[in-house]
Amino acid sequence: MQLTLEQETEIKRLTAVSNSTKRSTVTALEEIIYKLFPVLDHGFIRVIDYMGDDSAIVQAARVSYGRGTKKVHQDKGLINYLMRNRHTTPFEMCEIKFHVKMPIFVARQWIRHRTATVNECSARYSILDREFYIPAQENLAAQSSDNSQGRGVSLSENEANDVLNILRTDAEHCYNNYEKMHNEDEYGNRIDENRTGVARELARMNLTLNTYTQWYWKIDLHNLMHFLSLRLHPHAQLEIRLYAEQILEMMKRWTPMTYEAFMQYRMGGAHLSSAGLEAVKRMLNGEKVSHSDVEMTKREWNELMKVLDKPEE
């Protein structure tokens, strides 16, 4: 991803600012605010603004418990407690705003998270940039055979090259015709004086789904963790997962205690079903258990065994 001179100047200007505030600030996040973190071939994500930190979560939780809690909870212990017991509203007290550039098909998955605010670059007003996502060759793979979504085995080099060629050529070709149809250069000047050009809102329908778009995205910490837990999951599409991984790093800077609790109680653990818990209890008592003993399907049983690092049936 290449920055325009204008963007570089703007980022320099913003990161040089030093305002005085009575609000709480997070040094580790201030260090990277406004800076671009590349994702995919032309995408990026950057933090634009934030509100609150770990102590804001603690403060909100304490107003709930008030004088009723006699013991002095340590902040870290309290945050762990909140995470463990699904007391979610204190985490909503923190808010963060990102500027993201990503392919349209990624944006389509992302926007399914409804409890966030989005302002997207509108292709009715603006001319989209000539930028398309072309996967790295090692990320090309066949349809997965076991989960009916996602990717399985890698493609042969030949087939991979064919795919990359198609993606590159078709995106370029469609963009050329997009430009031709709306008949404007990137500054909005008419290209061919003999043609009127069609409205941008019509021309854009010729673009392919790997064309890049961008938006501002604001979300609270509770809903951000929900986004992360779904989009960091191995079943999430690789391309959006890479954005989620970058966001996770940013969250680690922003609210380090919440990050630890999130990894400990949400990402790193496992949920056992009623039957799964029954199986574990019986195995702990030295019993040999099979899927039929606890009325689990073989598929679920094998999922459980995988979680427990045990051989599948």
Place this chain on the structure above:
Amino acid sequence: MQLTLEQETEIKRLTAVSNSTKRSTVTALEEIIYKLFPVLDHGFIRVIDYMGDDSAIVQAARVSYGRGTKKVHQDKGLINYLMRNRHTTPFEMCEIKFHVKMPIFVARQWIRHRTATVNECSARYSILDREFYIPAQENLAAQSSDNSQGRGVSLSENEANDVLNILRTDAEHCYNNYEKMHNEDEYGNRIDENRTGVARELARMNLTLNTYTQWYWKIDLHNLMHFLSLRLHPHAQLEIRLYAEQILEMMKRWTPMTYEAFMQYRMGGAHLSSAGLEAVKRMLNGEKVSHSDVEMTKREWNELMKVLDKPEE
């Protein structure tokens, strides 16, 4: 839009059903439930389920007012009152579910309405149909010169034909390559035995934004009216407006009193700003007023004059 035999059979089966229920039913809506109403060249919308009717709104409002309201409000008067005074929660008591097929660029606008439930056909699991939106020639137009979005003057026949040619050719071409890349026919059978085929989630990024997608969409009546008020607006893109118009007809069948109130108090009226109201008052007193007398911009003044059927300045 052409139905598959399978779909036709399913619709016939569903519309022949007659279940018995103690819930309130709406005859005019039952008449069209499940039936497809075409929109654009391959799109459609149909009602799949609903809950509540005008009387459910009245019932919910009455639990709020309870015995405190001595006068027997007529239902219609009460619904008008609620609409006029922005008492919105009773309208949330009604719910409707649609099945919609529309081009991806329309879906992208539609999904901005967050207070609804969506289940979209996933191109990670499924192979999308070979169907693209190609505008009717009379709907091709140049970028609007006055509102920096939307459409202005029509294109010449020659230019229009060029645009339609591009849209048709590029969509077909990209779809062919999509099919070639994932290497499956519409039944999921491998086309070329010598190639693995790339995962569907990757191949789909080669599709153009006028490719059709479909989803189930469930929303309550209050939020539906909000959707309609924005998407029936002349500034909304024509393509989504055509869906909104079809939905408005369906709403008229479903909750006719609420429909009347919506047209009277939301769609048909006008909002005057503080300055606009001041201007009207002075004009009603026989004064000759210009935009500067009430500190309005010329643009706003002319918008007001248009609303009042008066000549612009």
Place this chain on the structure above:
Amino acid sequence: MQLTLEQETEIKRLTAVSNSTKRSTVTALEEIIYKLFPVLDHGFIRVIDYMGDDSAIVQAARVSYGRGTKKVHQDKGLINYLMRNRHTTPFEMCEIKFHVKMPIFVARQWIRHRTATVNECSARYSILDREFYIPAQENLAAQSSDNSQGRGVSLSENEANDVLNILRTDAEHCYNNYEKMHNEDEYGNRIDENRTGVARELARMNLTLNTYTQWYWKIDLHNLMHFLSLRLHPHAQLEIRLYAEQILEMMKRWTPMTYEAFMQYRMGGAHLSSAGLEAVKRMLNGEKVSHSDVEMTKREWNELMKVLDKPEE
């Protein structure tokens, strides 16, 4: 709880109705629709309307997976899969509406669930009924000593009687003065002709928090299960838990497959933290593990042991 004659007549009328509909219906729920189910001493809950059933969830999920899923999933298996993998939107496709009567302090907990629609009886318009929640003696208990909320040991009979006396007397006394202040009988007629009476919105502030209120409450199935998982939890206050238990029975009638999946994967199971999972794995390998081996606090460790039916440390 006693019904007015008017209410009884209305319920008789509604349950005698038999409308014809093309929508799917749920016989087991139709059997109890409109009927009052008592909760606490004067409260109740009843189903007023619903939309969708188990098959609506399956239908919405299938539009997502479409032709991409070759295997014929059985409905039950698909619902289990959705629940297990947190695919929540298909469950949002079902909607249910309740009429609930509950004490104000219960209503205050209930309304924290934001993704629902509420129309509450307004004490600005209406005169509230002379009905207060007085707990059964066996439900009076001291503050819990271990979880800083909730109840612990039972009260002595003497102390319990004192408490019940206070609750009864103060609620009655405050209601008498409420009535005196607004100066109207239950039909809205002035009681004392020599006094004006104060506005209801002011008089009501003299009522105690165990006064009953009522509302219509509409929610989708996904959010209903979230409500249930929190309000059926042993840490939830007993009074709201009793409502949740009644709702769970109603849900069992409405969407029996989803009910089974909910009990299997949400209510009956357990969530293990990263450290907890580590501990289980090591125990399954025959290791003797203590809380410090996996860096858990003693409190968390004991919670885990309880889940696994093992002795606490």
Place this chain on the structure above:
Amino acid sequence: MQLTLEQETEIKRLTAVSNSTKRSTVTALEEIIYKLFPVLDHGFIRVIDYMGDDSAIVQAARVSYGRGTKKVHQDKGLINYLMRNRHTTPFEMCEIKFHVKMPIFVARQWIRHRTATVNECSARYSILDREFYIPAQENLAAQSSDNSQGRGVSLSENEANDVLNILRTDAEHCYNNYEKMHNEDEYGNRIDENRTGVARELARMNLTLNTYTQWYWKIDLHNLMHFLSLRLHPHAQLEIRLYAEQILEMMKRWTPMTYEAFMQYRMGGAHLSSAGLEAVKRMLNGEKVSHSDVEMTKREWNELMKVLDKPEE
């Protein structure tokens, strides 16, 4: 309202802080951050944190319009445009957090605004303060005769005194018994060693609805304006209106351009129905119009005449 020494010290400490940040700051709001603004007899509201300012709104709007907008909009003009045309998402980009103390009956109205985050002091954990709202005498009034809610004529001094006496006495009396039942002083120490005391979650139900509670409340600017437009309305209950007025002052400091636009286009204007607009147009053409000419009810007509400063029919 009286502050504890502890609170005063904390506020002094916080307002003395000066952190350095790269985020945008709002000087006029920093001047009052953390400071208590009294509302009612014991209530208050104060700003605890904020994110964004007028320029954040402009920035978010510009990412939507991008290079498509050739003209350099002035910030103020752009904000006015957004407000006028209901482009609401850019206003969601600003966030503010308040600490509020208010009577429970006010909290019950407030919480109906669902798109906000709340952490309320829990009476299951904490002992509520001995503080009750007692209206000023001039705010006591009879039930309004025309809008079936709200207040009408003032009470006689005698009746007013009786009401105030009841409110004071009953609140104190109920609080005394609350304290007696849970059997703890304000530091959580047992009062009477011979009694166990009942759980706080039970004792609190004896409190009257004018008892004060408090919470942290976080909301974005768009939803805050929605809250204000409803709660500043003359039909809103006086007590919550006083909080809204204080918040409006705070908003004026925070986002002055948005404040101006809000007053101009939302608060100060008027919405004309379809029939109302028709009437105005005909009156502007010199016609004499009555309510029946445009099929308005007499009530609606008179509301319109009031808006236009014309005599009622």
